[in-house]
Amino acid sequence: MFEHYSEILKDLKSHSHFRNIKDFTEKDAKYIYLKDKRLINLSSNNYLGFADNKKITEEFLNYTGDKFSLGSASARLLTGTLPVYKELEKLITTLFYKESALLFNSGYHANVGINSSIASKGDVIFSDKLNHASIIDGMRLSEAKFFRYPHNNMEALEKLLNRERKNFNNAIIVSESVFSMDGDIADIEKLVELKEKYNCLLILDEAHAFGVFGKTGLGVAETLGLTDKVDLIVGTFGKAIGSMGAFAAGNNIIINYLTNKARSFIFSTALPPINIAFSKWIIENKLPFTYEKRTKMLELGQKAGSQSHIIPLVIGDNKETVDTCDILFQNGYFTLPIRPPTVPEGTSRIRISLTVDINERELFDAISLAKSKK
């Protein structure tokens, strides 16, 4: 019976699709250590350097002492809640000027829970073709019909809405703001216009933008002054915030609904209190002082031809992408080959993600090394 799986693994290997977990020995905000080799980490979501940061960890632990435990031992709706969870929810609610917010254990949990429950039989979801796997998995679990419109193509979305909206009861449009593998940005103004014209709810996943974009770091909707127009904003604490967990912010009705219906929220042990406290502490005490650094990082991304701090170097072929990562590795840069099914077939790439500690010389050195390989 194991032969079946073994054959699949062989096939993955022969197509350069095989994935394995690396043996890192250490990490800090800028470098990653593999055996004796120190590499500049160009593959991290630790955009602001808050994770793997001894100084930050020490400062936080000095502040909290032993106040917060390391396990919640229960789901939120059972006994897995304490004031700090509600305080973080209140903080998110206030920052976004929403009525309410709900914590999830991760962005994956949030998207699966939301997209599987927000629409039922007779409803419809319109989702950008390049939305994250967690959104797709959520929709697949839902009983609603879903359509995936061509990436960032607002004309195609409107055509679809025009043709299909009338055939369903409730309708949802869901998009990322900064696309995780392409670094480009959704046309949020148009999404808002379309959701109003076609009477839909709009969900915006700001996973890669929360902590990075916007005057106070809330995301792209903040930059555009549109947070009030988005019905449900999703963000994660696992990337720029350097912690773990996620949130959804919206009105009281939708948050109460998710509290009662989102199965990934209901049926999973809550994150440890210390983790919730860390997210809250970072957002309150560190995020407000990042504006200049974040802006510089975004400018650097733009200089490299992206709309954000995520810079895709699309190579196409799986093996060539893996080989290019090897060349970068030999030259002191850690990057990862991103291959299908994470990205569409034939668009394998190196996804460079900047952190505030990467400088211009390092970025362009890595890019020219990758290009010379091509």
Ligand SMILES: Cc1ncc(COP(=O)(O)O)c(C=O)c1O
């Ligand atoms: C757009 C998007 N949403 C959600 C997630 C999942 O977030 P988390 O890592 O907190 O589970 C990711 C993770 O890569 C993502 O890129």
